Amino acid sequence: MTTYHIDLSICDRSPGCPARRACPQGAIVPVEGGAYPGGAGYTVIEERCTGCGACMRACPARAVSAR
Numbered sequence: 001m002t003t004y005h006i007d008l009s010i011c012d013r014s015p016g017c018p019a020r021r022a023c024p025q026g027a028i029v030p031v032e033g034g035a036y037p038g039g040a041g042y043t044v045i046e047e048r049c050t051g052c053g054a055c056m057r058a059c060p061a062r063a064v065s066a067r
């Protein structure tokens, strides 16, 4: 199955992350340690991800890539 990855050097750390909102599995979560939820970026929980690709299509910064 395709797995998805969020490049934290590209992620704009939006508190309203469109990719997170687009994920039907709740697989995109904030990285711990941010000053606000998402302030340190986001990551994909692989165990929850079904590989649908919605996050990659939704991210305006194109921070999500498939592997």
Ligand code: SF4
Pocket (backbone or CB within 6 Å): 004, 022, 023, 024, 025, 026, 027, 028, 044, 048, 049, 050, 051, 052, 053, 054, 055, 056
């Ligand atoms: S590929 Fe689909 S299920 Fe996986 S993190 Fe992206 S939106 Fe969520």
